[in-house]
Amino acid sequence: MRYPTYLLAGCVLIGGCDGDPTTAAPPKITEASASSVGNTGTFTYRCISPSDAFCSDNALFSRSSGIPTLAVSSQADFFFKKSGGTELPVVDVVSPTRLKLEANGRVTALLEGRAGILGSDGKNPSDAYNVRVAKIASFHLEALSGKFGFHAWFTSDKDEPLAGNIPCKWTIDDASVAKITTDPASTTVVIEFGNNGKTVLHLAYGTITHDIPVEVNR
Amino acid sequence: MSPRTALARYGAALAGLGLAATLVACSKSPPHVSLWSLDNRALCERQYKAPVSIREGIAEDFTIRLANYRIDSCSEIRGVGNVGVITMDLSNPAYPRALILGKAVGTGELSFTCKDDDDGTQTFALTVNVVAQDAIFPTTDRCKEDAEDKADAGDAATDASDAGKSDASDAGPGDAAPDASADGGR
Numbered sequence: 001m002r003y004p005t006y007l008l009a010g011c012v013l014i015g016g017c018d019g020d021p022t023t024a025a026p027p028k029i030t031e032a033s034a035s036s037v038g039n040t041g042t043f044t045y046r047c048i049s050p051s052d053a054f055c056s057d058n059a060l061f062s063r064s065s066g067i068p069t070l071a072v073s074s075q076a077d078f079f080f081k082k083s084g085g086t087e088l089p090v091v092d093v094v095s096p097t098r099l100k101l102e103a104n105g106r107v108t109a110l111l112e113g114r115a116g117i118l119g120s121d122g123k124n125p126s127d128a129y130n131v132r133v134a135k136i137a138s139f140h141l142e143a144l145s146g147k148f149g150f151h152a153w154f155t156s157d158k159d160e161p162l163a164g165n166i167p168c169k170w171t172i173d174d175a176s177v178a179k180i181t182t183d184p185a186s187t188t189v190v191i192e193f194g195n196n197g198k199t200v201l202h203l204a205y206g207t208i209t210h211d212i213p214v215e216v217n218r
Numbered sequence: 219m220s221p222r223t224a225l226a227r228y229g230a231a232l233a234g235l236g237l238a239a240t241l242v243a244c245s246k247s248p249p250h251v252s253l254w255s256l257d258n259r260a261l262c263e264r265q266y267k268a269p270v271s272i273r274e275g276i277a278e279d280f281t282i283r284l285a286n287y288r289i290d291s292c293s294e295i296r297g298v299g300n301v302g303v304i305t306m307d308l309s310n311p312a313y314p315r316a317l318i319l320g321k322a323v324g325t326g327e328l329s330f331t332c333k334d335d336d337d338g339t340q341t342f343a344l345t346v347n348v349v350a351q352d353a354i355f356p357t358t359d360r361c362k363e364d365a366e367d368k369a370d371a372g373d374a375a376t377d378a379s380d381a382g383k384s385d386a387s388d389a390g391p392g393d394a395a396p397d398a399s400a401d402g403g404r
Binding site: 037040094114 | 275277315317321322
C-alpha cells in the first residue's frame with residue numbers, strides 16, 4: 001500500500017507535524033489480568049511502553065478477554081499475585097524454547113503456540129499461566145493525529161491483534177527531506193520535515209518490510 | 219495316585235503359592251497415584267489414565283489422589299523428571315493440587331516423595347507423556363480434550379467480538395488507518 005503524497009502535503013500545511021509521541025497523553029490501558037491455571041491467584045500483563053499496541057488507544061483489543069496474545073519476538077512484563085499475597089514478577093517459564101525469562105525479569109516470546117509462565121508464592125513456584133503466542137502475519141499502519149507519523153500494529157494469520165513490545169526498525173533514505181524524531185525501534189514513528197523533495201520511509205520487522213514514499217512540498 | 223496326578227496336584231499347589239505371593243506383592247506395592255480434573259474450568263471430572271498426556275511448554279493443573287495413602291500427612295512434595303516438573307500444593311487437603319509442567323516432548327517419570335506421620339518416606343512415581351502442541355491426545359484423555367475444545371471455543375467467541383470492535387475503531391473520522399491498514403506486509 002502506497003500513501004498518497006497529498007496526505008503528506010496536507011499534513012505539512014496544517015502544521016504540528018513534528019510532535020513527539022512521548023509527550024502524548026498516557027495510555028488509558030497499561031495492563032490486563034487473568035486467573036492462574038490453578039485459580040490460586042492472578043497473573044498480570046503490563047506493557048513495557050506505549051509502543052505496545054495493547055496499551056495504545058486504538059481499541060483493537062477486547063479489554064475483557066484478559067491477557068492478550070503476544071507476538072513472536074515481542075516482550076512484556078508479567079507478574080503474579082497469590083490470593084492475599086504480594087505481587088511478584090514471574091520467576092520462571094515452563095519451556096525456555098518457547099519463552100525466555102530475561103535477566104531484567106521481562107519475558108520474550110520465542111515460539112508460537114502456548115507457553116507457561118510461573119508465579120511464586122514468595123518461596124516456590126506455585127502457579128502458572130499459559131500465554132498465547134502467535135507469529136506476525138501482517139502489519140497495519142494508523143496515522144497519528146496532530147503530527148505526521150504512524151503507529152504500526154500487527155496481526156496474526158487469523159487477523160488477531162498481537163500485543164507485546166515488538167522490535168520494529170524504521171529508517172528513512174534522505175534525512176534532509178524528512179527525519180525520524182522518535183525511537184526507530186518503536187512501533188510509533190514521528191516524522192519531521194526538512195527540505196522539499198522525495199524520500200522513502202521504511203518499516204521492517206524481521207522479513208516483513210514496507211516502504212512509504214514521502215514527498216515534501218512547502 | 220498316578221505320577222501324572224501327583225504332578226498335577228503339585229503344579230496346582232505351586233500355582234496357589236504363586237497367587238498368594240502375588241497378592242502379598244500387590245498389598246505392598248506403592249500407593250497408586252491418580253490425577254483428576256476437578257474444577258470449574260475442566261467441565262468434567264474424570265481420572266486421567268497413565269501415562270498422563272500434557273502438551274509441551276504448558277502448565278496443567280490437576281487434583282491428585284493417592285490411593286491407600288493419606289495425602290494430608292504429606293508435607294510439601296515436589297518432583298522433577300526428564301520431561302517436566304511436578305509441583306504440589308497440599309495446603310488444602312480437600313483439594314491437593316498437582317501442577318504439572320511439560321518441559322520437553324517425550325515420556326518420562328516424575329517421581330516425588332512424601333513424608334508420613336511416622337517419619338517414613340513414601341515414593342510415588344507418575345508417568346507423564348509430553349506431546350507436541352499440535353498433537354492429538356489419545357482417547358483416554360478425551361475429557362481433557364473436551365475441556366480444551368470448550369476453551370478454544372471461548373477464545374473464538376472472544377476473537378469474534380474483537381473483530382467487531384476493531385472494525386469500529388478503524389472507521390474513526392480523519393483517520394488514515396483504513397487506507398494504511400490494507401494488507402500491509404503480508
